[in-house]
Amino acid sequence: MLQSLVSGSLSSLVQGDILDNYVRTDGAWILGQKNQFYPTLNREECAEKCEAEQKFICRSFLFANKEKQCITLADNSKTTVMFRRSDVVLFEKRIYLLECQTGRGQDYRGTESKTRNNITCQKWAERSPHIPNYSPTANPGAGLEQNYCRNPDNDEKGPWCYTTDHRTRFDYCNIPECEETCMHCSGGNYQGKISQTESGIECQAWDSQEPHSHGYYASTFPDKDLKKNYCRNPDGEPRPWCFTTSVTKRWEYCNIPRCTTPPPTSGPGRQCLEGKGEDYRGTIAVTVSGTPCQSWSAQEPQKHSRTPENYPCKSLDENYCRNPDGETMPWCYTTNPSKRWEYCTIPKCHSTVAHTEITPVVVPEQAAVVEDCYEGIGTNYRGTMSSTITGKKCQTWSSMRPHRHTKTPSAFPQADLRRNYCRNPDADKAPWCYTTDPSTRWEFCNLQKCTSPGQLQLQTTMTPNLGMASSLNADCKTGNGKEYRGKIAETARGKPCQEWSSQTPHRHRDFTPQTHPSSGLEKNYCRNPDADINGPWCYTTDPGKTWDYCDIPSCPSPQFQCGKAKYEPNRCFARIVGGCVSKPHSWPWQISLRTSFNLHFCGGTLIDPQWVLTATHCLDRSPRPSAYKVVLGLHRERATEQSVQTRNVERMFKEPSGADIALLKLSSPVQLTNEVIPICLPPVNTVVADRAECFVTGWGETKGTGGDGLLKETGFPVIENKVCNRPEFLNGRVRTTELCAGNIDGGTDSCQGDSGGPLVCEEHGKYILQGVTSWGLGCAQPMKPGVYVRVSRFIPWIERIMNENS
Template sequence: IRMEQRKELVVVMYNKQDLFKKMGDIIQAFNYETRPTVSCKHLPWVADRSNAEVKRNVNCDLYEKKVYVRQCIVGKGEDYRGKVFTTKSGLICQQWWSKFPHDHWWTPTASNGLELNYCRNPDGDNIGPWCYTTDPERRYESCNIPQCKDEVCITCNGEDYRGQVDHTASGKECQRWDQQHPHQHIYQPEKYPDKSLDDNYCRNPDASPVPWCYTTDPLVERENCNISKCLEKRQRSSFTTNCFRGRGEDYRGKINETLSGIPCQRWNAQNPHEHPFYPNIYECKGLEENYCRNPDGSEAPWCFTSVPEMRTALCLQIKRCADDIEAEDCYQENGKNYRGAVRKTRKGVTCQRWNVNTPHRTKINPLTHPEANLTENYCRNPDGDQHGPWCYTTDPKTEFDYCAIKQCGTNPFYLLTPLVEFSECGKREDRIQSFLRIVNGIPGNSPWTVSLRDRKGNHFCGGSLVNSRWVISTKQCFSSCYVDLPGYSAMLGTLFRDPQEDEPSVQIIPLTKIVCGPSESQLVMLQLEFPAQFNERVSQICLPPERYIVPEDTECEIAGWGETKGTGDETVLNVAKVRVLSNSGCNQYFRGRVRESEMCTNSFQGGVGACEKDYGGPLACRNSDCWVLEGVIIPMRRCGHPGQPNIFIRVSVYVDWIKKVMEMA
């Protein structure tokens, strides 16, 4: 029944029944007055986690104070409001209002927290929270409640720390992660759901040496937290040496050069590039020699290069470990007549029943395809998908996927050369251009080329806009088919890697879904949160007819903001002209390793090719007056290497899958 005005909020206590616990005088929650002109914000001492109590009504929201949720103490624990009621030796605590068996002078009030028989520290005793015991022979005893800094210890640099320390080493209170005051930052919880950025607890979302937080002191942006290190180091059993999983943080192989063939700088060296990743500080990151590693949670293993002009580079020549489960059966031809009992996708997800509409509403079911034997949730191929049997999945985020079934033997692979007709796609306004290259490329106009941005807003890969809501890129750009996309976005309509303020056509659209292509495709489709607006700077590129072969010597373009190896301006969108090379000619160079689902282009004298951060971008070829997405840029052992042909994923082989993904969504 009192109202207290504070900056940016009004604390309103309506009645004792709502706000006072059993005794009627222990305040555990407060609320914000709902006013249209005020934007309400949580405060550092408010708990907003699953284990905190929240009461909501039309007038206000009541949040339980963090001290009532915390299971550890800060300092002497004078503000401890937990519910422990036994001492360190196991004795039951005496009720604070009782004078038996021990008489005392403490009286429960609204401020001292002497509630029921819970452990408290009303006199600031050095032993921490204590209580009078119900044993007549033992007057009082410590409850031995752990310090928050010791409750959960950290290993390595504490990236997996999930404890409840909320003050820095100097005693400053931490700023809540979901607030931008007093310090603005990029680490919003919704963008980093895997980092557990709860309330204002110390965390390590950026792979710093130790957990830290932003402070509530306007003059001090961030400080490290004082958290105990575990005495025993946990041994990791997930290290890999020949491939990498996820983002490659557990990769311990010996690749020590970039995809371009540039040697890596040693981790214990500060020349030519100074950096904070000292091996003795990041002791669990495997920073030996000059091997590719991922100490900061980047998209893949990387290293500082030995070239002063290039600070870092991803080591995308390292293969990703296969994440498909072992095939349980096989199918003939395209599997349209498969009638086996496999009911699991290649990722191990159980199939959805064909005759139900949850979690996905089915467009193909026993009523629409009675001849396809769509019984129970068995894998089938009712639409003749050339990539084999599939099913709707029980994963709400994945409509359909191909099944854990392989082809029985090998079937002939036929490519076609149909008559090509296109509608209103692949159009652009061609201006007079002064040519520079991706590697030996030129600043150019490619309105369907997309810049994919990570959670920090940095460009990391390319893509192609094939629909107002869909972008095609390569799987190598992402840690998995189930990567958390909050914070990732697609930037369209810009010629610059870092857009200029006078670029009104720039569109930044969040990514909401990732769909991985057939296992051998290396493709992903990315769904945009809302449709792109087409204009002279933003346009969709045409898809080729299914299994179309681009004639040899056709002139095409590659585009991107990637590495130019000093031959151009990496801050602008560069375009390079390349000519198609037949697969037979390409295989003479690569000794038969190029598949029919891939295509090649010649390399001009001096080396023209795609490099790091171009991956996922388009190989666009002109057909009549339209530009067609014939290939997708993928990593190679060397990029822009003189005399080396460039290899791309042949998009025409996967057009049916691309259309199916867009239709199913």
């Protein structure tokens, strides 16, 4: 149970780390009407100042690392506006963020201020309309602030308040139980510590890939508390579950008791479609094809687990269309025995019916060469980078989860705040984004400043997957600049730097030549001794500014890097079947595998100047390498461009255990050009995160969607094998050496002619080959996503073959 953390005494602290009682957010700053400043040495000392604060109830504190400054605050992110600021960490008392109760709710410190009968509460300090027995002065440790529901007398029925209705002296409040010892609904918010399955098997830790590899990463599910090996429900199952430590049992449900108090109220619901329609509560009960829906409580003709008992908070009434498990839109099981389920047609909220236009396929002209870099401070950057300097995924600008903010597309219409692409809407020092990590509000993006004519030029043609040596003494940085040893000695705002060995005008003791002898803290040069993610910095000679970042340009990249195209791709996520025509040469690792008669029949991926990866089943036509050839640098299937290169196949290597993956050694290395660049390979045995957005490309069957003869692309999410192997999807057919990707409702997929081609996912500004197109049940069919060979499982085999046959 949570301990009370109200002001006045340190004796009430939970045993252990004092910071365990706080929620941490990097890069967040809040303003409070009441605050106190303290010089402190560390965060723990700042937390002690917050606990001992006498002038107000301390709900949070800010800690500025380099300034060594602590600010205690009466406010938190629920009561005031939050801003971005670098090198500041916000710590908020967990107890003041919770809107639930544990036990009788004596420690409840939330902001509910209405009774269960919807009567507004009277302020505890007031004496009208009711003279209270409990007040802030008489009960200083009970949290009797404003008119919030509280339980100062430890009433067994939970938090209550005096009411503003003179006829009703007091009433109880509807405060749900915190899901720590029990669960509401399907346990999607359960945060308890049960870590055994219903059959008694110990759970596998979420950050472990042994004994079962999986795609459920904490960064992908930031609001699901995937920590340690606790039972959780990140994917809409009927109740919490976990991967097990038994090699013979991949996952299993956990026995979590249901809470006895009512679940949080979700409102009356909508009668129209908004977003995914998870709050749709209308009475439409027919699918898109006109088939009547089956009652959710029935098991005929479809047997299923989406029952009112398993999903008690999803209003599975009658046979009405609903979205209980986070699908694309409301759906239902059908009364047609041959059609298990279908989506429903729900009118959109606040929309008018417009005529539908068929958009013709547009064949783009040659795209301009795009260096994914920014000029100046990047306010005009319009690229598609969507990850930060530490590799965190960017939050969509229109989303308020996990971070609420004001930098929305409507508020900044000229800033091009599309999807989750890095941008600089407020003229910061470089493009940035809010992150999907709840503990890191924002970060600068993994982008370099464009090389200007006067800067160092390195035009090194390099072999893919190899690094580039950089000069430590060059006035440019690589990564976060921890190894920077150049001689820039002023901040980005033009202020001269203070010498590291000096204590004037700013006293400091953490970053000196003595404390960091290997960090190059000589004279007053900009350095990064603490590996700050935003780059080198220095203390300044301005008494009013303790420190600031330096504007150190990034060292130029090699001319060709694996996984980095010279032509910016469309990144089409349209409804390849149902995809869109690619920009020419924006996927320069895509190859066409052809017969000796120049007939395209399969795809493949260039992974090295002399090696191509494809599917084994693409080589069933002939056992002779001379029966095949590889064509590269093409956009049109006819391969009429001047950029085309053709190579014969010298040797073929099929994966020996029977996996659908094969290596082709070309007769000679290809020439790396803007149109021919290899893809990057993933680390051994890595698993793509569930819901990661990836792309497939190919010249395969388009099923009448247009773009025939041109390279097409489409993007869709990876589907974790646990979900993909459900009976309604691929029913256990997907092996651990394979992965699924696609839209559950169909419409987009790889198809005949795309086999052997790449499934690529972007990481740190590069595309990584995660899958080889292998098989599927039809093309773009609902509930039948495509299946791809998981490349990371075969990296040792790939490396061995390439090394032995170089």
